[in-house]
Amino acid sequence: xLGPTRLLMLISGLAIVTAACGGAVPTATPTTIIAVPPASxxxxxTVVSIQLTPTPMxxxxxxxxxxxxxTPTQPPTPVAASPTPPAIPTPTASPAPTQAAATPTSxxxxxxxTPTQPxxxxxxxxxxxxxxxxxxQSNIGGNSNGAGESLFTGVTxxxxxxxxxxxxxxxxxxxxxxxxTKATLTLDMTKTTSGPEKAELHKLLADWGEGSSDxxxxxxxxxxxxxxxxxxxxxxxxKEKWAKEGGDFAVSTSAxxxxxxxxxxxxxxxxxxxxxxxxxxxxxxxxxxxILLGNERSSPTTKRFSxxxxxxxxGRPMLTVEFTAP
Numbered sequence: 001x002l003g004p005t006r007l008l009m010l011i012s013g014l015a016i017v018t019a020a021c022g023g024a025v026p027t028a029t030p031t032t033i034i035a036v037p038p039a040s041x042x043x044x045x046t047v048v049s050i051q052l053t054p055t056p057m058x059x060x061x062x063x064x065x066x067x068x069x070x071t072p073t074q075p076p077t078p079v080a081a082s083p084t085p086p087a088i089p090t091p092t093a094s095p096a097p098t099q100a101a102a103t104p105t106s107x108x109x110x111x112x113x114t115p116t117q118p119x120x121x122x123x124x125x126x127x128x129x130x131x132x133x134x135x136x137q138s139n140i141g142g143n144s145n146g147a148g149e150s151l152f153t154g155v156t157x158x159x160x161x162x163x164x165x166x167x168x169x170x171x172x173x174x175x176x177x178x179x180x181t182k183a184t185l186t187l188d189m190t191k192t193t194s195g196p197e198k199a200e201l202h203k204l205l206a207d208w209g210e211g212s213s214d215x216x217x218x219x220x221x222x223x224x225x226x227x228x229x230x231x232x233x234x235x236x237x238x239k240e241k242w243a244k245e246g247g248d249f250a251v252s253t254s255a256x257x258x259x260x261x262x263x264x265x266x267x268x269x270x271x272x273x274x275x276x277x278x279x280x281x282x283x284x285x286x287x288x289x290x291i292l293l294g295n296e297r298s299s300p301t302t303k304r305f306s307x308x309x310x311x312x313x314x315g316r317p318m319l320t321v322e323f324t325a326p
Contacts, residue, residue, distance in 0.1 A: 120324060120325035120326055121324070121325055122181070122322065122323070122324050122325075123174075123175075123322070123323050123324070123325055124320065124321065124323070125173050125174060125320070125321050125323075126320045126321075127168045127170065127173055127318070127319045127320075127321070128168075128308055128316050128317065128318060129166050129167065129308040129316065129317040129318075129319070130167055130168055130169035131165075131209075131210045131289065131308075132151055132164065132165065132166045132167070132210065132307050132308050132317060133145060133146050133151075133164075133165050133208070133209075133210050133229065133230045134152045134162055134163070134165075134222060135162070135163040135164075135165060135230060135231060135246060135247055136152075136222040136231065136232055137160045137161040137232050137246070138160075138231070140233070141225070141231035141232045141233025141234050141237070141238075141241075141245075142224060142231065143213075143221070143222035143223060143225060143231065143232075144222055144223070144224075144225035144226065144229035144230060145213055145214065145215045145307075146210040146211040146212060146213045146214070146228075146229045146230075147210075147211070147212050147309055148213070148223075148307060148309065149307055149309050149310045150190070150215075150218075150304050150306065150307055150310070151164035151166075151292070151304070151305045151306070151317075152164060152219075152302055152303070152304055152305075153199055153292050153293060153294030153302065153303050153305070154193075154197065154294030154295055154300070154301035154303050155296055155298065155299040155301050155302065156193075156299065156300055157193070157299065157300045161246070161296055162220075162302060163246060163247060163292065163293055163294075164291070164305065165204065165208060165247065165289060165291050165292075166289050166290055166291075166317055167204075167288060167290075168287075168289060168319040169287070170277070170280055170281055170287065170321070171284055174277075174323055175323070175325050175326055176281070176326070177281075177326035178281055178323040178324060178325050178326055179278070179323060179324045179326075180277045180278040180281060180321060180322070180323050181274070181322045181323060181324060182268075182269040182274060182320075182321070182322040183268055183269055183274050183276070183277040183319065183320070183321050183322070184266050184267065184268040184273070184319070184320045185255070185267040185268060185273070185290070185317070186264060186265070186266045186267075186318045186320070187264070187265055187267075187305045187306070187317055188264050188265075188310075188315030188316070189259055189261075189262055189263060189264070189265060189303055189304065189305050190304050190305065190306055190315070191218070191262065191303070191304035192259075192260075192261065192262065192302070192303050192304070193300040193302045193303075194295075194300055194301045194303075195260060196258050196259065196260035197258065197259055197260075197294055197301050197303065198256050198257070198258050198294075198295060199257060199258075199267075199292055199293065199294050199295075199303065200253045200255075200256040200293045201254045201255045201268075201273070201291075202250050202251075202252070202253060202254060202291050203250040203252075203276050203288075203290060204247065204250075204288035204289050204290060204291050205250060205288065206235055206243065206247075206248040207236075208235040208236065208247075208288065209228035209235065210228070210229065210230065211225065211226030211228045211229030211237065212226040212229075213225055213226040218304075219304075220302070220304070225237040225238070232245055232246055233245055247291050249291045252272065254267075254268075254272040254273050254276055255268045255269075255270045255272065255273050259294075259303050264315070276290070277319075277321055281323075292305075305317070
């Protein structure tokens with residue numbers, strides 16, 4: 001079907017041809033043509049838009065196989081209109097994070113005390129020696145003074161050495177598991193043969209005994225050892241011996257003090273004494289006490305101290321222990 005413009009051009013062309021050919025065109029044709037011009041004044045732009053506007057989609061796709069399928073050119077309505085993706089966020093309110101946050105696995109156990117937490121109440125106890133004796137230097141180790149009233153240190157006029165041994169039973173007096181904070185030893189000196197001398201405490205490394213031997217007079221020479229007495233050679237007379245004559249003890253000094261005239265003297269507190277007592281509380285089977293050494297480099301330097309059997313109870317060897325209960 002021809003548009004108005006092309007129809008008008010065709011008619012005009014026929015008229016020109018007819019005129020050129022001598023007027024062979026029928027008269028009826030102009031009559032029909034005269035009625036067409038009123039539609040011809042349509043502007044050209046309008047005609048162009050008319051050609052572009054009419055959609056050729058009225059032609060079935062099967063009748064125009066040379067044209068591409070209109071499906072790709074159409075907007076992807078299924079994607080835009082699909083409501084499925086918005087429905088996905090619904091499970092995002094998952095309770096899993098809430099359950100994890102509520103799990104108290106990261107909380108430290110409140111029942112376990114930290115190292116900075118204090119232990120129990122502080123306590124203090126003063127204990128009298130449970131064992132004491134004197135080791136009298138001798139080639140045969142035949143003398144002792146287990147039940148005597150005195151202990152001796154230093155070197156005699158005759159060049160013989162004396163060493164005092166003491167032990168304190170802490171069982172039932174200091175609670176098991178207690179933390180020892182301070183330890184002091186107090187001895188009453190009753191006789192001297194010299195001026196001020198240093199006296200050292202050393203931790204004993206082996207067990208020893210106290211028998212029934214009891215020297216007379218000033219007790220400086222001792223008496224015959226009784227069974228289980230500690231002597232210069234024996235830990236328990238006359239069966240078990242020291243590994244080294246004169247006693248088995250630590251080389252390091254636990255405490256020392258200077259002893260002069262007759263008076264009451266105290267050793268400690270020192271970290272070493274505290275550590276010694278702590279080790280005895282932790283393991284009573286290793287509680288062998290201390291050995292007291294006087295000045296053994298010159299003579300005479302002997303000092304006499306009251307033993308646990310001394311008639312003067314206030315002068316007996318005393319160990320004061322301060323601790324924190326478990």
